[in-house]
Amino acid sequence: MGNSIYILLSAFVFSAGVALVLTRQNVIAVLIGVELVFNSANINFVYFNALYPERLDGQFFALVVITIAAAETALALAIILKLYRTYHTTNLDEISSLVEE
Amino acid sequence: MDIGIIHYIFAALVVLSVLGILVTRNLLYAAFLLVLTFLGVAGLFVLAQADFVAVTQLMIYIGGVLILLVFGIMLTNRVAGQPILTQLNRTVLGVLFSVALFASIVYLTQGFQTTEIVAAPHAIQRLGMAILTDYFILFEIVGVLLLVALVGAATIARFKGEGHG
Incomplete structure (x- = not known):
């Protein structure tokens, strides 16, 4: 018996998220990749918590990760809207300066 | 029916929808496939005795984060009547890197002693x-x-x- 299905799935979702972040040019597609990475961390937290049912650290930290992911998405979308108003694009390679040119 | 097969059904849902996100270039398709991914992960959370985390995942990710993502897609693309596509670059390098990452994680976690999930x-x-x-x-x-x-x-x-x- 090799790996548990949870560990394999978590590794797969993490790698897919990294691939999305590396290959996509649109900011929102990159954000979707980051959400996948958060979810893979959560799968691991919940699975390893389930192996020790008398403790609850894993489940609580999964809740913390979900909360922080929500805050991160809200902030990222605010920044994306601001960028779109300034540059009229969401292509990452065309957004390279912090001040208006 | 064996309870173990439900694990594989949810895992297959997650794997297929993540592959779909990786293949498609349409941002709206990716956002809606993300719903399926989150649903599958929530099902796995229920099977791993984490009911509350599963419900929180459904409420916050599907009810909040995805709505925000769809709003972001709609607000940053003015072209009507055309699919919203993202451009790719460094495709070969990115895919090679993530495949290597997956292989090394799987290799490094081979030795874990895993036990059955108990109620x-x-x-x-x-x-x-x-x-x-x-x-x-x-x-x-x-x-x-x-x-x-x-x-x-x-x-x-x-x-x-x-x-x-």
């Missing part, structure tokens, strides 16, 4: 007690962080001319 009685009651006793400080800090992040997001995204921002 955890009264998990939600115990989690509620633990949040308000053992993890209370962290709970409050996360609440304040969420408040500050949302106020910051509202400040950043507000239209020009309505204030000094």
